[in-house]
Amino acid sequence: xxxxxxxxxxxxxxxxxxxxxxxxxxxxxxxxxxxxxxxxxxxxxxxxxxxxxxxxxxxxxxxxxxxxxxxxxxxxxxxxxxxxxxxxxxxxxxxxxxxxxxxxxxxxxxxxxxxxxxxxxxxxxxxxxxxxxxxxxxxxxxxxxxxxxxxxxxxxxxxxxxxxxxxxxxxxxxxxxxxxxxxxxxxxxxxxxxxxxxxxxxxxxxxxxxxxxxxxxxxxxxxxxxxxxxxxxxxxxxxxxxxxxxxxxxxxx
Amino acid sequence: xxxxxxxxxxxxxxxxxxxxxxxxxxxxxxxxxxxxxxxxxxxxxxxxxxxxxxxxxxxxxxxxxxxxxxxxxxxxxxxxxxxxxxxxxxxxxxxxxxxxxxxxxxxxxxxxxxxxxxxxxxxxxxxxxxxxxxxxxxxxxxxxxxxxxxxxxxxxxxxxxxxxxxxxxxxxxxxxxxxxxxxxxxxxxxxxxxxxxxxxxxxxxxxxxxxxxxxxxxxxxxxxxxxxxxxxxxxxxxxxxxxxxxxxxxxxxxxxxxxxxxxxxxxxxxxxxxxxxxxxxxxxxxxxxxxxxxxxxxxxxxxxxxxxxxxxxxxxxxxxxxxxxxxxxxxxxxxxxxxxxxxxxxxxxxxxxxxxxxxxxxxxxxxxxxxxxxxxxxxxxxxxxxxxxxxxxxxxxxxxxxxxxxxx
Numbered sequence: 001x002x003x004x005x006x007x008x009x010x011x012x013x014x015x016x017x018x019x020x021x022x023x024x025x026x027x028x029x030x031x032x033x034x035x036x037x038x039x040x041x042x043x044x045x046x047x048x049x050x051x052x053x054x055x056x057x058x059x060x061x062x063x064x065x066x067x068x069x070x071x072x073x074x075x076x077x078x079x080x081x082x083x084x085x086x087x088x089x090x091x092x093x094x095x096x097x098x099x100x101x102x103x104x105x106x107x108x109x110x111x112x113x114x115x116x117x118x119x120x121x122x123x124x125x126x127x128x129x130x131x132x133x134x135x136x137x138x139x140x141x142x143x144x145x146x147x148x149x150x151x152x153x154x155x156x157x158x159x160x161x162x163x164x165x166x167x168x169x170x171x172x173x174x175x176x177x178x179x180x181x182x183x184x185x186x187x188x189x190x191x192x193x194x195x196x197x198x199x200x201x202x203x204x205x206x207x208x209x210x211x212x213x214x215x216x217x218x219x220x221x222x223x224x225x226x227x228x229x230x231x232x233x234x235x236x237x238x239x240x241x242x243x244x245x246x247x248x249x250x251x252x253x
Numbered sequence: 254x255x256x257x258x259x260x261x262x263x264x265x266x267x268x269x270x271x272x273x274x275x276x277x278x279x280x281x282x283x284x285x286x287x288x289x290x291x292x293x294x295x296x297x298x299x300x301x302x303x304x305x306x307x308x309x310x311x312x313x314x315x316x317x318x319x320x321x322x323x324x325x326x327x328x329x330x331x332x333x334x335x336x337x338x339x340x341x342x343x344x345x346x347x348x349x350x351x352x353x354x355x356x357x358x359x360x361x362x363x364x365x366x367x368x369x370x371x372x373x374x375x376x377x378x379x380x381x382x383x384x385x386x387x388x389x390x391x392x393x394x395x396x397x398x399x400x401x402x403x404x405x406x407x408x409x410x411x412x413x414x415x416x417x418x419x420x421x422x423x424x425x426x427x428x429x430x431x432x433x434x435x436x437x438x439x440x441x442x443x444x445x446x447x448x449x450x451x452x453x454x455x456x457x458x459x460x461x462x463x464x465x466x467x468x469x470x471x472x473x474x475x476x477x478x479x480x481x482x483x484x485x486x487x488x489x490x491x492x493x494x495x496x497x498x499x500x501x502x503x504x505x506x507x508x509x510x511x512x513x514x515x516x517x518x519x520x521x522x523x524x525x526x527x528x529x530x531x532x533x534x535x536x537x538x539x540x541x542x543x544x545x546x547x548x549x550x551x552x553x554x555x556x557x558x559x560x561x562x563x564x565x566x567x568x569x570x571x572x573x574x575x576x577x578x579x580x581x582x583x584x585x586x587x588x589x590x591x592x593x594x595x596x597x598x599x600x601x602x603x604x605x606x607x608x609x610x611x612x613x614x615x616x617x618x619x620x621x622x623x624x625x626x627x628x629x630x631x632x633x634x635x636x637x638x639x640x641x642x643x644x645x646x647x648x649x650x651x652x653x654x655x656x657x658x659x660x661x
Binding site: 097099120121122123131134135138141142145146147148149150151157158159161162163164165166167186189190191193194209210253 | 321341349352
């Protein structure tokens, strides 16, 4: 009896899963330029971007078709930028054709969506120090021509200054390091144009495991502001990432 | 005057960001192979010829640049050139904007530049990754992980094999504890009725059993147990499947042995001192935990002592519970064979010696393992003598409870 039951459950879940995949998209709403909310038959809303490379899923996210356009789901549990958008980001700032410096690009989950938004006329300089995620990133960069992989240490911007050369419109930092704010500022000084935008995700636990996160966030905010980074928005990323905050602002030295 | 290096080559600009002159690696138009060669030269801190000719042509005596690396390279080639490294300021921003415009003009559209940069750096990064893959610590990390997985898998499989064979001949599992011998018996003999008195080739199989066990007493015990238990009859098909499972497990045991000798050799080649003190398994686990021999060598002894006990350590740092005495080091015989009140002290000594060993292995590659080993032995003896008796137990008082967070 139990065997029959479990078989039935497995069969049903397989059918449900298939059905979910083939779920019809009812509507697509553009919340920011290049960022969409896709609603399916059941009324489930999902964040998505228009897929730059048709038919390719980067990290196992679902692909959805609506009126001949392919959308890629943007999973907030995997990407902190998506979590920030869901938690009430007022303006995405990133627009088509932008040049972006990405510190701590890892295996290219968030950057693949940024790459969707900026399109083939934009560029992402992706800095990553660890070889393991870099392997995955190179595979992503081979398909997405606007991602430039750089196996360098974000602590030492002069080691990649001789490759980048030009200025960038925006900077995105997701480096879990105790001195991440200083690293961020160092890179802003070198590359970001005046009035360029910046995103920095701060993980309280990587700065100090013992102290309360709120105090750490206050401190980091002070470091950023006193160095010329004007914070315009601050968004906690719970429940998608625990004890994380994202500061979004402009570089006005 | 500014000298900025880009993917395609060096560019000289004035303070307002107007391009004065530039050189492209190789030819007039950027080509992939020449550019890759140029950037690789820069990464090796050599001066590409394009930099030399550009500066000579322009006849400059002082220049500003944005990177220490470039400054260092130029100093090596031009001793008289005055170089100023500038990291920030509005002037640099202007110059960088100028570089952007230059790149756009050079390629016609920015899109073409993006594609070119992507192709170049994908190639360079792939080459670099290939070099990283050849490091021996990566091999050590993979080998120890594989050994651990194999141990776990064989244990699970053996538990099921014992259960399964237990239906046929339950006493055997109690007589033989050793997994390997058990699997060999199942594989070589299979159906236990072959050993019974009615069997035609009983002699032959008893001999085989003796060979496997190398001990007459145990063989007699098995035969005795067979007489009293009267084993369940099994078909040839059952026997075939049981034997193939046993064969698989035996193969896995052999593979694990091979991997262990491989790891031992690898560890002795890369870090002889660490291996002498910690043994190949614990040494490899320490390397895996930190991510490489270099990282391990840079860790202080106090960190090495509690590697692998992060959960307890961070719990203690938040003010709940006592700090851990040992992490991975607990599996070292010196530590786990010692009585509980000596373990922390021994772990501390061991960790300090391991830290020295790892540093010597990474930085100088001398062999001082024997000296370190003697020092360690001496210190352990000292601890054992000094703290021969357990400390008096303290009365346990209820701790004052930490104030819980107020919930909104």
